[in-house]
Amino acid sequence: MRTAVLAEPTHFELEERPRPSPGPDDVLVAIRDVGICGSDIHYYEHGRIGDYVVDYPLVLGHESAGEVVEAGENVTGLEPGDRVALEPGVPCRRCAHCKRGDYHLCEDVRFMATPPHDGAFAEYVAWPADFAYELPESVSTVEGALCEPLSVGIHACRRGNVGTGDTVLVTGAGPIGLLAMEAARAAGATDIVVSDVVGEKLDFAAERGADLTVDVTETDLETAIDEYTGGIGADVVVEASGADPSIQSTVDAVRRGGTVVLVGLADEATVPFDVLEVIDNEIDVHGSFRYKNTYDAAVDLLADDAVDVEGIVDFESPLDDVEAAFQRAMEPTAIKGMITLDS
Ligand SMILES: NC(=O)c1ccc[n+]([C@@H]2O[C@H](COP(=O)([O-])OP(=O)(O)OC[C@H]3O[C@@H](n4cnc5c(N)ncnc54)[C@H](O)[C@@H]3O)[C@@H](O)[C@H]2O)c1
Numbered sequence: 469m470r471t472a473v474l475a476e477p478t479h480f481e482l483e484e485r486p487r488p489s490p491g492p493d494d495v496l497v498a499i500r501d502v503g504i505c506g507s508d509i510h511y512y513e514h515g516r517i518g519d520y521v522v523d524y525p526l527v528l529g530h531e532s533a534g535e536v537v538e539a540g541e542n543v544t545g546l547e548p549g550d551r552v553a554l555e556p557g558v559p560c561r562r563c564a565h566c567k568r569g570d571y572h573l574c575e576d577v578r579f580m581a582t583p584p585h586d587g588a589f590a591e592y593v594a595w596p597a598d599f600a601y602e603l604p605e606s607v608s609t610v611e612g613a614l615c616e617p618l619s620v621g622i623h624a625c626r627r628g629n630v631g632t633g634d635t636v637l638v639t640g641a642g643p644i645g646l647l648a649m650e651a652a653r654a655a656g657a658t659d660i661v662v663s664d665v666v667g668e669k670l671d672f673a674a675e676r677g678a679d680l681t682v683d684v685t686e687t688d689l690e691t692a693i694d695e696y697t698g699g700i701g702a703d704v705v706v707e708a709s710g711a712d713p714s715i716q717s718t719v720d721a722v723r724r725g726g727t728v729v730l731v732g733l734a735d736e737a738t739v740p741f742d743v744l745e746v747i748d749n750e751i752d753v754h755g756s757f758r759y760k761n762t763y764d765a766a767v768d769l770l771a772d773d774a775v776d777v778e779g780i781v782d783f784e785s786p787l788d789d790v791e792a793a794f795q796r797a798m799e800p801t802a803i804k805g806m807i808t809l810d811s
């Protein structure tokens with residue numbers, strides 16, 4: 469099968485590799501669409517993210533969907549011809565975290581495209597059937613692939629307990645912020661404010677329904693939120709930029725008794741943070757790591773047309789052009805590139 473392999477920093481090679489064989493509990497999936505995520509770009513450019521260091525060659529891509537072509541002997545509920553979204557992190561199922569139900573915190577998770585595990589920029593992937601979610605007729609495989617970043621947004625909104633009538637501030641209008649905005653709206657938020665430092669990103673967020681956008685290079689975020697909420701502050705802040713100033717501003721923008729959800733990964737582990745504001749204002753600060761039990765919800769939201777994910781895709785490229793696609797994805801105004809594979 470054709471496979472795009474990251475052979476060295478900033479260089480892919482197209483290789484012929486053997487088609488994987490599904491185990492008894494797996495499905496073999498002919499991949500149709502794979503999104504390019506910021507973490508793929510980071511591995512492409514820098515060869516590492518924190519302690520995860522690429523041992524070349526590595527297959528990138530973890531936002532994937534395709535068509536089942538073979539099902540292992542124990543698989544029930546999926547058969548050849550079914551279209552599925554693949555949840556990329558398969559946990560050990562045995563550790564204390566898995567047994568508590570926090571399978572996304574499993575330390576032995578096999579997560580696609582996270583060293584040393586290969587991802588989905590390939591014609592076929594064999595994957596455990598219980599981490600493959602059937603897509604109804606009305607949901608495309610592009611949408612199936614985007615269940616992954618949508619899941620990050622759903623999990624963040626669950627961590628923030630976003631509810632009916634809430635005002636939610638999303639800081640950062642990249643794919644994660646835009647899809648957190650979708651998830652917040654679907655969870656009942658009626659007012660969504662989005663901040664960024666790039667005007668084009670904010671224009672795009674406004675086109676997609678943000679009620680207010682704030683360019684923090686021009687306007688003070690706390691002042692803008694105060695004006696919008698009559699001095700109260702946002703009920704929930706979802707921090708989706710990873711930028712230090714944005715992380716610091718969350719505690720000023722949230723209301724007393726509100727919740728801050730930290731999704732964006734800061735460059736450094738330590739960011740100065742006003743803990744007295746957190747204490748005096750009883751602010752709940754939650755980390756949000758990947759997701760758990762979100763794929764069924766993501767597929768249902770898509771089937772109900774309750775979220776728009778496909779609209780964030782700004783270009784599609786074939787597997788053969790993966791290198792050019794990554795170069796394009798690195799442009800400052802790019803949002804989401806999609807690698808498409810022929811049937
Ligand atoms: N916690 C998790 O499980 C998880 C999962 C996926 C991604 N992430 C992280 O979430 C973040 C967002 O991911 P993405 O793919 O959307 O990234 P992205 O780089 O595409 O988007 C980040 C956005 O933040 C904007 N930004 C920069 N400085 C800002 C500031 N001071 N205020 C407001 N916005 C600012 C950028 O212009 C950009 O539009 C990244 O840090 C990523 O690593 C975390």
Ligand SMILES: C[C@@H](O)[C@H](N)C(=O)O
Binds near residue numbers: 505507582617758
């Ligand atoms: C969750 C996923 O999208 C993220 N890029 C990660 O590797 O954790």
